[in-house]
Amino acid sequence: MENVHHNGNNLDKFEKPFFCKLTLSYGYAVELEGSGELTVAMMRYYKSELISAEIGLLCTSIGQFAFENCRSLTDVIILDSVTSIGVSAFQNCQNLKGIIIPNSVTIIGDYAFSYCKRFINIIIPDSVIFIGSCAFRYCKNLVNVSIGNNVKKIMSSTLSDCINLRNVKIGNSVTSIGIYAFYNCSSLTNINIPSGVTSINYGAFYGCRSLTSINIPSGITEIGMFVFRDCTSLTTINITNAVTDIDGHVFKDCANLIRVAIPDSVISIGYNAFENCSSLESITSLATTAGN
Numbered sequence: 001m002e003n004v005h006h007n008g009n010n011l012d013k014f015e016k017p018f019f020c021k022l023t024l025s026y027g028y029a030v031e032l033e034g035s036g037e038l039t040v041a042m043m044r045y046y047k048s049e050l051i052s053a054e055i056g057l058l059c060t061s062i063g064q065f066a067f068e069n070c071r072s073l074t075d076v077i078i079l080d081s082v083t084s085i086g087v088s089a090f091q092n093c094q095n096l097k098g099i100i101i102p103n104s105v106t107i108i109g110d111y112a113f114s115y116c117k118r119f120i121n122i123i124i125p126d127s128v129i130f131i132g133s134c135a136f137r138y139c140k141n142l143v144n145v146s147i148g149n150n151v152k153k154i155m156s157s158t159l160s161d162c163i164n165l166r167n168v169k170i171g172n173s174v175t176s177i178g179i180y181a182f183y184n185c186s187s188l189t190n191i192n193i194p195s196g197v198t199s200i201n202y203g204a205f206y207g208c209r210s211l212t213s214i215n216i217p218s219g220i221t222e223i224g225m226f227v228f229r230d231c232t233s234l235t236t237i238n239i240t241n242a243v244t245d246i247d248g249h250v251f252k253d254c255a256n257l258i259r260v261a262i263p264d265s266v267i268s269i270g271y272n273a274f275e276n277c278s279s280l281e282s283i284t285s286l287a288t289t290a291g292n
Contacts, residue, residue, distance in 0.1 A: 017056060017057040017058050018031060018056035018057070018058060019031075019032050019033055019034045019035060019038070019056050019058040019059055020032040020034075020038055020042075020053065020054070020055050020056060020059055021053070021054045021056065022046055022050055022052070022053050023050075023051050023052040023053070024046060024049040024050060024051065025049045025050075025051050025072055026049060030046060034058065034059075035058045035059070035060075036058075036059070036060050036061070037059075037060065037061045037062075037063045038055065038059050038061070038062050038063055038066050039063040039066060040063060040064065040065040040066050040068070042066075043066050043067065043070075047067070047068075047069060047070050048070075048072070049072065050067075050070045050072060050073050051072050051073060051074055051075070052073070052074060052075040052076070053067070053073065053075075053076050053077070054076075054077045054079075055076070055077065055078045055079060055082060056079055056081075057079050057081045058081070059079075059081060059082055060081055060082060060083055060084075061082060061083060061084040061085075061086065062078075062082060062084070062085045062086055062089045063086045063089070064086035064087040064088055064089060064109065065086070065087070065088050065089065065091075066086065066089050066090075067089055067090045067093055068088050068089070068090070068091045068092060068093075069091070069092045069093075070090075070093050070096075071092070071093065071094050071095060072095060073093045073095060073096050074095050074096060074097055075096075075097060076090070076096060076099055077100075078099070078100065078101070078102055078105075079102065080102040080103060080104040081104060082102060082104055082105055083104055083105060083106050083107070084105065084106065084107040084108075084109070085101075085105060085107070085108050085109060085112050086109045086112070087109035087110045087111060087112065087132065088109070088110070088111040088112065088114070089109065089112050089113075090112060090113050090116060091111045091112070091113070091114050091115055091116075092114070092115040092116075093113075093115075093116050094115060094116070094117050094118070095118060096116050096118060096119070097118050097119075098118070098119055098120065098121065098122075099113065099116075099119070099122070100123075101122075101123065101124060101125060101128070102125070103125045103126075103127045104127060105125065105127055105128055106127055106128060106129050106130070107128070107129070107130045107132075108124070108128060108130065108131045108132060108135050109132045109135070110132035110133045110134055110135065110155075111132070111133075111134045111135065111137070112132065112135045112136075113135060113136050113139065114134050114135065114136065114137040114138055114139070115137070115138045115139070116136075116139050117138070117139065117140050117141055118141060119136070119139045119141060119142045120141055120142060120143050120144070121142075121143065121144045121145075122136065122139075122142060122144070122145045122146070123146045124145075124146060124147050124148045124151065125148050126148040126149045126150050126171075127148070127150070128148050128150065128151055129150050129151060129152070130151070130152075130153075131147070131151055131154070131155060131158055132155055132158075133155040133156045133157055133158065133178070134155075134156070134157045134158065134160070135155070135158050136158060136159050136162065137157050137158070137159070137160050137161055137162075138160075138161045138162070139159075139162050140161070140162065140163050140164060141164055142159075142162045142164060142165050143164055143165060143166050143167065144165075144166070144167045144168075145159065145162075145165065145167070145168050145169070146168075146169040147168070147169060147170050147171045147174070148171050149171040149172055149173050150171065150173055151171050151173060151174055152173055152174060152175055152176070153174065153175065153176045153177075153178060154170070154174060154176070154177045154178055154181045155178045155181070156178040156179040156180055156181065156201075157178070157179070157180045157181065157183060158178065158181050159181060159182055159185060160180050160181065160182065160183035160184060160185070161183065161184045161185075162182075162185050163184065163185065163186050163187060164187050165182075165185045165187060165188050166187050166188060166189060168182075168188065168191050169192075170191070170192065170193065170194055171194070172194045172195075172196060173194075173196065174194050174196065174197055175196050175197055175198050175199070176197065176198065176199045176201070177193070177197060177199070177200045177201060177204045178201050178204065179201045179202045179203060179204070180202070180203045180204065180206065181201075181204045181205075182204060182205050182208060183203055183204075183205075183206050183207055184206070184207040184208075185205075185207075185208050186207060186208065186209045186210060187210050188208045188210055188211055189210045189211060189212055189233075190211065190212060190213055190214075191205075191211070191214065192215065193214070193215055193216070193217055194217065195217045195218065195219065196217070196219065197217045197219060197220065198217075198219040198220060198221070199220070199222070199224075200216075200220060200223060200224060200227055201224045201227075202224045202225050202226055202227070203224075203225070203226040203227065203229065204224070204227050205227055205228050205231060206226050206227070206228070206229045206230060206231075207229070207230045207231075208228075208231050209230065209231065209232045209233060210233050211228075211231045211233055211234055212233050212234060212235060213234070213235070213236065214228070214231075214234065214237065215238070216237075216238065216239055216240055216243065217240070218240045218241075218242050219242060220240065220242060220243055221242055221243060221244050221245070222243070222244065222245040222246075222247065223239075223243060223245070223246050223247060223250050224247050224250075225247040225248050225249055225250065225270065226249050226250065226252070227247075227250050228250055228251050228254060229249055229250070229251070229252045229253055229254070230252070230253040230254070231251075231254050232253065232254060232255045232256055233256055234251075234254050234256065234257050235256050235257060235258050235259075236257070236258060236259050236260075237251070237257070237260055237261075238261060239260070239261065239262055239263055239266070240263065240265075241263045241264075241265045242265060243263065243265055243266055244265055244266060244267050244268070245266070245267065245268045245270075246262070246266060246268070246269045246270060246273055247270040247273070248270030248271040248272055248273060249270070249271070249272050249273065249275065250270065250273045251273055251274050251277055252272055252273070252274070252275045252276055252277075253275070253276045253277075254274075254276075254277050255276065255277065255278050255279060256279050257274075257277045257279060257280055258279055258280065258281050258282075259280075259281060259282050259283075260274070260280070260282075260283045260284070261284045262283065262284060
């Protein structure tokens with residue numbers, strides 16, 4: 001009999017489509033009936049005992065808080081009918097081993113997977129156009145992240161406090177990196193910022209203590225406050241001719257920063273921009289205005 005493939009799962013094409021199937025820790029299997037959004041109300045009796053879930057073709061969205069705090073949940077399969085994953089949908093699922101986001105998903109809400117501490121790899125497909133704030137915050141064992149080519153903004157704290165994050169691929173449509181986006185990603189050694197990025201906001205790479213180098217795209221005109229603060233492994237930085245403003249505390253506590261070249265496009269350097277850069281040997285600047 002011919003099979004149809006959905007998100008890595010072989011389903012008999014004559015099998016009746018389903019909404020959601022749950023496996024509970026005491027051996028029971030439950031099939032939820034419905035269509036459209038899987039809501040937190042539908043899940044309220046099963047959260048404490050849930051160990052696995054298969055979200056079927058009759059489900060089009062995973063609602064806010066639907067699986068929040070399902071601490072025994074280890075495995076989730078999402079078939080390719082789901083278009084959105086809501087706010088805090090899987091927040092604090094501390095034993096969830098990973099997730100495959102299907103190509104049907106377009107929106108990942110705020111805090112959707114925060115505190116999912118067993119995640120190692122995340123691939124965000126090109127179908128996704130929006131990833132909310134703190135979506136993967138505190139995924140402390142996350143190592144590799146690939147962000148698809150249709151995400152326009154990396155929102156605030158999207159990957160903050162992912163202390164084992166080492167590799168990030170940012171899609172080429174990203175234009176903005178938000179406040180504290182990679183805060184305290186202390187194992188991140190390098191990151192390639194796409195050429196289309198025009199803003200790097202407050203504290204975006206604050207505390208990335210393993211970051212040794214960074215490219216600043218030519219579209220950046222202002223480097224926001226605290227952007228590279230406490231990047232203690234950063235040794236050199238090249239600032240492009242498009243930059244006009246370096247805000248306060250940008251390189252504060254970059255203890256191994258040796259050389260900085262500031263182009264003549266820079267007209268303002270903020271207060272304490274290089275405070276506690278104890279290894280700084282040379283700074284070349286033609287900036288016309290400097291802070292104290």
